[in-house]
Amino acid sequence: xxxxxxxxxxxxxxxxxxxxxxxxxxxxxxxxxxxxxxxxxxxxxxxxxxxxxxxxxxxxxxxxxxxxxxxxxxxxxxxxxxxxxxxxxxxxxxxxxxxxxxxxxxxxxxxxxxxxxxxxxxxxxxxxxxxxxxxxxxxxxxxxxxxxxxxxxxxxxxxxxx
Numbered sequence: 770x771x772x773x774x775x776x777x778x779x780x781x782x783x784x785x786x787x788x789x790x791x792x793x794x795x796x797x798x799x800x801x802x803x804x805x806x807x808x809x810x811x812x813x814x815x816x817x818x819x820x821x822x823x824x825x826x827x828x829x830x831x832x833x834x835x836x837x838x839x840x841x842x843x844x845x846x847x848x849x850x851x852x853x854x855x856x857x858x859x860x861x862x863x864x865x866x867x868x869x870x871x872x873x874x875x876x877x878x879x880x881x882x883x884x885x886x887x888x889x890x891x892x893x894x895x896x897x898x899x900x901x902x903x904x905x906x907x908x909x910x911x912x913x914x915x916x917x918x919x920x921x922x923x924x925x926x927x928x929x930x931x
Contacts, residue, residue, distance in 0.1 A: 775837075775861060776810060779803035782857070790848045798850070805858035806865070813866020821871040829867045836864025 779802075786799045817829055840860030847853045873889070880888045 775865065776803070776807050779806065786853065791850055791853070794850060802854055802858045805854070806862040809859065809862030810865035810869055813863050814869035817867055818870045818874065821874050826871055826875065829871050833864045833867030836860050836867065838864075840864060 783796070783799055783803060786794075786802070787796055791799050820829055837860075840856045843856035843860070844853060847856050876888045877885055
């Protein structure tokens with residue numbers, strides 16, 4: 770569930786925005802981007818349930834995927850709060866909503882009742898697995914950077930000086 774991972778990873782986006790293009794705004798204002806994105810994912814997901822039941826899964830898949838790609842692409846070139854709000858909060862949030870409920874509901878059509886619970890558990894665990902992968906990759910990159918820059922004291926060196 771990649772779209773769910775985007776909501777889980779908003780802390781990384783928020784930190785980037787605070788240190789980069791939105792440094793003049795307080796953290797509470799920047800946090801609205803992720804809040805609106807998460808809200809729209811769940812709210813739009815509730816609205817797309819009847820569309821899925823009516824047999825429009827392919828339409829929801831195309832619209833949701835297109836909005837996420839378009840929103841992330843325009844987020845990468847956005848420099849102002851309103852641009853990031855439109856691209857990440859609204860476009861990505863609505864795109865995630867178009868995929869959220871249908872992706873969970875489609876499991877019930879392909880699995881028996883006994884296997885459905887296992888499939889649902891694996892689908893729900895996917896975003897956490899992706900987040901742990903991101904953490905491990907970030908740790909690896911930070912360790913590589915710290916080895917390349919020996920002038921940065923390690924935390925143990927700093928603690929031993931006291």
